[in-house]
Amino acid sequence: MGDPPLGASRGGLMLAVQYVRSVPRFLAARTLGRAWSGLYTSRASVARLAEVDPPPLPGPAWARVRPRLSGICGSDLATIAAEGSPYFAPFTSTPFVFGHEVVGEVEEVGPGVEAVAVGDRIVLSPPLHCAVREIEEPCEPCASGETAHCRNVTRGTISAGIQTGYCRDTGGGWSRSLVAHQLQLHRVPERVPDEAAVLIEPLSCCLHAVERAEIAPGSTTLVLGCGTIGLLTIVALEVAAPEARVVAVAKYAHQREAARALGAEEIVGTGPTMREALATLLGAELHRPEIGPPVAVGGADATFDCVASDRTLDDAFRFTRAKGTVIVVGMPGVPEGVDWTAMWHKELDVRGTYTSGEDTFARAVVLAADRSPDLAPLVGAAFGLEAWREALETAMEAGSRGVTKVAFRP
Structure with a gap:
């Protein structure tokens, strides 16, 4: 029909x-x-x-x-x-x-x-x-x-x-x-156009994600993926963790421009040198096994995976420092091909984050107005x-x- x-x-x-x-x-x-x-x-x-x-x-x-x-x-x-x-x-x-x-x-x-x-x-x-x-x-x-x-x-x-x-x-x-x-x-306040108001629900989710991370002042954070959720996570970080440094990975040029405009200090593309560029920005040291991607020693204090694909989950574990935190913001489904060794070896704290509470939602309304x-x-x-x-x-x-x-x- x-x-x-x-x-x-x-x-x-x-x-x-x-x-x-x-x-x-x-x-x-x-x-x-x-x-x-x-x-x-x-x-x-x-x-x-x-x-x-x-x-x-x-x-x-x-x-x-x-x-x-x-x-x-x-x-x-x-x-x-x-x-x-x-x-x-x-x-x-x-x-x-x-x-x-x-x-x-x-x-x-x-x-x-x-x-x-x-x-x-x-x-x-x-x-x-x-x-x-x-x-x-x-x-x-x-x-x-x-x-x-x-x-x-x-x-x-x-x-x-x-x-x-x-x-x-x-x-x-x-x-x-x-x-x-x-x-x-x-x-919704009158000064908030529909185009900003429709983003309040995902913005509240991103605020909740940042709250879940419990970021200490002066921390370095890594945002993987700069679609809607990644960009709104950058906004949430600027508000809820203003003293944190934000490094973002974005695939497309318009995403990189938006990430910088919204508060990311450094942005990396997803080309063949992405991992090397990330290591430099995060002060990590890369070591290469006989096969497979490089292993990073050091990395971000907290990583927000805003895609939750096989590749981004793998990178989140690799580029977060030992005892650091990984927040899975994107919806992961049933990932395959993720190497969990880095998560185990580094004793990473991996946290899920789902929607938000009413208090956080109310804060998102105020933030959208601002x-x-x-x-x-x-x-x-x-x-x-x-x-x-x-x-x-x-x-x-x-x-x-x-x-x-x-x-x-x-």
């Missing part, structure tokens, strides 16, 4: 980019997608443009939001390309509408909503935790404010879903309407829902096309 007709949806239905659970489609994407990337937006894809009913308000404390911009996240692309781990599958409910990076406008409020009003411009904090699910006795993580690690994401008044954009009852940002609990909604002129240009392309194929293709090739963040403008 092809896409719905272009133009206004019919009979109260709305357009949405939806994920449909299908083992054959998943396997096709995983096995054939790298040879034929067009599969990801073909009729054989797990993603499709569909006409769906707008989700009803699940309860009195919920509001309806019309997305103004919704970002395409690397986790969305990994889901469509079947490159991620099946780890999260039990914590979703299908068919779900993609989109958890959202700036939108409140269109309707339930009788119990007090935090926002119709017409407010808001950003969405996506975790669907105990309070959102109206569970009376919160789990231990939620009770301590660690709502990202809620143990009840399959229980409560809505279907399973770790976040908005992965739950069939809430809808998502890649549509013309979603529903959210009032606790998920944060007003840095709007720097953040807004990172949104390089925005597409209507009807152009979903072009949007996803652009996002999957963003770096080579000179683009950082790609978004939908429903």
Whole structure:
């Protein structure tokens, strides 16, 4: 079945980019997608443009939001390309509408909503935790404010879903309407344009990553990868660890320019001399085994892997000093070919980092207001829902096309 007709949806239905659970489609994407990337937006894809009913308000404390911009996240692309781990599958409910990076406008409020009003411009904090699910006795993580690690994401008044954009009852940002609990909604200051506001959710993740690193003053930090997450990590470092030195690795020229503008002191390209250049900047000494890449003695105090590919994880372990810290910011999936020897030998402290708490999200709203002129240009392309194929293709090739963040403008 092809896409719905272009133009206004019919009979109260709305357009949405939806994920449909299908083992054959998943396997096709995983096995054939790298040879034929067009599969990801073909009729054989797990993603499709569909006409769906707008989700009803699940309860009195919920509001309806019309997305103004919704970002395409690397986790969305990994889901469509079947490159991620099946780890999260039990914590979703299908068919779900993609989109958890959202700036939108409140269109309707339930009788119990007090935090926002119709017409407010808001950003969405996506975790669907105990309070959102109206569970009376919160789990231990939620009770301590660690709502990202809620143990009840399959229980409560809505279907399973770790976040908005992965739950069939809430809808998502890649549509013309979603529903959210009032606790998920944060007003956006008037001076913050939509293009900066849509980056607040990933910015909050990067602030949390820097908090997780516990960086001492005067530390040298290394940021691997300068896509959206890498660049926002540089912003977060400048704010949360202002005395740290920031060295970044960026593949493309526009990424190197952005990294320098956002606060990185030194930037290295990904060419054949990358490791030698890194060693020089980090004061590390390279030793070459008979086979394989060089071994670094010394390195960064803290490394942020904002890609989490086989190659970047390997480099993160190699170019972090003994007893240093590696923060895995990118979504790693199931990496193969990573040499874990450096991690073991150097006694590295490897830490994951996932989304953020509400306090950190609120700080990201303030930071976005302060840095709007720097953040807004990172949104390089925005597409209507009807152009979903072009949007996803652009996002999957963003770096080579000179683009950082790609978004939908429903």
